[in-house]
Amino acid sequence: MHDIATQGLQFIELTWISATFLFIVGFIGGLVSGFIGSGGAFVLTPGMMSLGVPGTIAVASNMCHKFPKAMVGAYKRWRYGQVDVKLGVIMAASATVGVQIGIKVQEFILAKWGQAGSNLYVSLAFVVVLVTVGGYVFYDAWKIARSGNFDQTSRLAEWLQTIRIPPMIHFKTANITISLWFTIPVGLATGMLAATIAVGGFIGVPGMIYVVGAPGLMSSATELVIAFLMGLGGSIKWALNGMIDIRLTLIILAGSLFGVQLGAIGTTYVKDHLIKVVMGSIMLMVAVSRGMAIPTYLAQLDMLSVSKSTTAFLMQCSFVTMCLALGVGALIILGAMFKGRRSEKMEERLVGEQELQHVEQHV
């Protein structure tokens, strides 16, 4: 029997404060995930660790809440006609391979430069990927919002769709026909990023938008299918080793199942480009947060001399900025949803009044 629990793994004592904290973060993380298809995990893992949960148990428990949350979100958005299941399954298959490559890279870095080197690599990956991709996503969203145009297929995706390398795959819901060979790199990169920073969607969603050519709303919804399939596989692996603290998982799930459905409802009130606005904002803020952690890891590798109080302060600032990123994302979503609902209700009232006037005139 593989009884790791008896081998000295520490499962924390739960208090009302920690349970409330996990419930709230679960709710906000769920809201963001339901809207942009990913996110939340990057705050939950360090959040759990700040409560004293060991890193591996935090990752395992987080992953175990992620896949049922993604399943509920994907189902909800599938009902709104936003999910391309075929695209999600193909992306998830290649992302699974990407995760294995990402783990190998991590193992290589850990063996060569130790824990500090590995942390530095993760933070650098965060900053480089999030600034580049997040910056472009944000710029694109700003461009669309300013011009008032409809969101259009990127030139790269249009060009890739004209290259006919078999097997060509047609994605019915997204209404795209593209070679399988162009979807594989997006899936691989998604998996690699998931293995490195635990949020593959930061590559997966922009990849589906700009490389495959799927609309933003559909990409974020399809990302939930990928998160479900990858999360299920990962959770089984962690469960086989007895690493999941089911108490933490269930508390987070209690909040996130409310959040993910609210986020999914929110997508029906907004324009396509708002997905990009939320995603770009969160990515850029998380990049700043991880950037603040870099001096600490450089100091641990003796590449920079910084006092311990400074590094402790920077790490605290990093965590606060990360929470802020999630909060800002949630506020944009709720604000847009509120605005959308209000204008829809006003429109309904106006139509009702016009109909009444029309009837009165005829009477």
Next chain:
Amino acid sequence: MGQLRAAKRKRLISKTIIFGAISIAMYSVFFMNSALMMKYFTRGFYYAALPILTVFAFSFVHGSFASNVWTLLGIEASQKRPAVRPTAQPRPARRERPRARASLNT
């Protein structure tokens, strides 16, 4: 019309109460016996099925409860969904209709 809406709302309230009660019961049973649960749930190997099946069960019950709560609060998906990028739909295949033709042999 009003009666139909009231009946629908009544049904929704009962559904919310039922799912809510089941959800609270499940959470209570679980956390009152959390030490026992943790003992078995962290054993790994065959016992790995326990956490996976548990989250599926909780997500069904609690997920349904959460969905009903939002509906009850009037927070529902927009009836007028935003258009996902407009794309040209392929035309349905047309079959040539046979036509009667008359010709004169002169």
